[in-house]
Amino acid sequence: MSGGRDAGPGRGSALEVFRVFLGLGLTSFGGPVAHLGYFREAFVVRRGWLGDRAYADLVALCQFLPGPASSQVGMAIGLQRAGYLGLLAAWTAFTLPSALLLVAFAYGAQAFGTDAGAGWIQGLKAAAVAVVAHALLGMARTLTPDRERATIAVAGMILALLMPTALGQVLVILLGGAMGLAWLRPAGLGAADPADRLSVPVGRGAALAALGLFFLLLAALPLLAATVGGGLLQMLDSFYRAGSLVFGGGHVVLPLLQAEVVGPGLVDREAFLAGYGAAQAVPGPLFTFAAYLGAVQQSGPSGLEGATIALLAIFLPSALLIVGALPFWERLRAAASAQRALLGVNAAVVGLLAAALYDPVFTAGVTSTAAMAITAAAFVALAAWKAPAWAVVIAAGLLGFLVL
Numbered sequence: 001m002s003g004g005r006d007a008g009p010g011r012g013s014a015l016e017v018f019r020v021f022l023g024l025g026l027t028s029f030g031g032p033v034a035h036l037g038y039f040r041e042a043f044v045v046r047r048g049w050l051g052d053r054a055y056a057d058l059v060a061l062c063q064f065l066p067g068p069a070s071s072q073v074g075m076a077i078g079l080q081r082a083g084y085l086g087l088l089a090a091w092t093a094f095t096l097p098s099a100l101l102l103v104a105f106a107y108g109a110q111a112f113g114t115d116a117g118a119g120w121i122q123g124l125k126a127a128a129v130a131v132v133a134h135a136l137l138g139m140a141r142t143l144t145p146d147r148e149r150a151t152i153a154v155a156g157m158i159l160a161l162l163m164p165t166a167l168g169q170v171l172v173i174l175l176g177g178a179m180g181l182a183w184l185r186p187a188g189l190g191a192a193d194p195a196d197r198l199s200v201p202v203g204r205g206a207a208l209a210a211l212g213l214f215f216l217l218l219a220a221l222p223l224l225a226a227t228v229g230g231g232l233l234q235m236l237d238s239f240y241r242a243g244s245l246v247f248g249g250g251h252v253v254l255p256l257l258q259a260e261v262v263g264p265g266l267v268d269r270e271a272f273l274a275g276y277g278a279a280q281a282v283p284g285p286l287f288t289f290a291a292y293l294g295a296v297q298q299s300g301p302s303g304l305e306g307a308t309i310a311l312l313a314i315f316l317p318s319a320l321l322i323v324g325a326l327p328f329w330e331r332l333r334a335a336a337s338a339q340r341a342l343l344g345v346n347a348a349v350v351g352l353l354a355a356a357l358y359d360p361v362f363t364a365g366v367t368s369t370a371a372m373a374i375t376a377a378a379f380v381a382l383a384a385w386k387a388p389a390w391a392v393v394i395a396a397g398l399l400g401f402l403v404l
Contacts, residue, residue, distance in 0.1 A: 035070035058076050072321070098288040156352055160172050170245055173247055235313065
């Protein structure tokens with residue numbers, strides 16, 4: 001782990017990548033923005049695996065792509081360091097700790113019950129209201145700083161509330177992109193320094209194949225689920241589609257997953273919100289919430305098998321997009337039209353999260369004055385006292401056990 005710069009592709013081993021990312025997977029609390037800070041410290045400052053501008057390029061790329069931004073940045077770092085095995089090692093090590101914890105929580109919840117009247121479940125759901133509200137405010141400050149983008153966000157929220165389905169989420173994203181393209185100014189990302197660009201071991205043919213497979217699965221899985229049927233295909237379709245259509249990552253996965261698994265009855269509402277609350281208390285990517293949902297779902301594979309399938313399905317689109325997009329990133333990031341569309345999409349993401357904050361998070365999480373008190377206390381702890389989300393969620397669960 002030298003302090004010198006060694007950013008060439010294939011210059012490290014997959015085992016080295018796995019070891020570093022495992023440490024991050026065990027300690028990276030705080031959500032995707034915090035993860036990106038941890039990554040910069042670990043890979044730019046401490047190890048010199050890539051330069052600041054190359055790292056900024058990666059972060060900018062992952063804002064254009066659907067999926068969990070921090071996990072995608074990690075995949076890309078693993079890819080440029082140790083090739084395809086490095087990508088796999090980075091994803092596995094960063095994801096595994098939180099996935100295992102959430103699967104354990106799923107088994108515990110099934111053993112002790114997740115009925116709506118359980119006090120600790122109510123406490124977790126009340127905490128989820130505060131966590132999502134805090135995330136929403138932070139995103140709104142950054143992504144909707146002017147009246148045009150605030151308008152796009154509100155339009156997206158209204159459409160999401162009127163169409164609380166997976167199709168509605170897609171339409172919100174498309175509407176945001178179209179309004180951004182027609183209405184907003186370019187982001188002005190600028191050109192990268194030739195001395196500090198990313199170099200990844202992916203050829204144009206492999207990139208095109210990855211992009212082709214991404215779109216093929218996105219189109220074919222719904223058709224197979226509808227014609228062939230079966231719980232396995234329905235799971236693959238639901239989680240793959242959620243991983244393919246979530247722009248912004250992190251908390252934004254909530255409305256899509258809610259539409260995919262609660263609406264069709266694969267997971268009941270109380271179990272969904274309990275798991276979402278628990279997901280705030282573990283390190284690593286929030287997308288590992290899929291492991292919990294796969295373990296508790298009521299149709300098709302469940303338990304450890306269901307968790308594994310759901311986890312692979314929701315992260316596969318991210319891996320395919322990283323492999324497919326990196327070779328073309330320099331050309332894409334210079335296009336003013338892509339920058340304008342991204343600004344609109346990001347504003348629409350704020351609207352999606354605002355709709356999710358109301359339903360299902362607030363309507364199910366604040367069901368009494370005591371629950372509202374826990375929510376308010378949790379929000380103050382997050383926003384004013386800067387308490388970590390995992391500590392707030394644990395405290396809310398214990399408080400709910402005592403008073404609800």
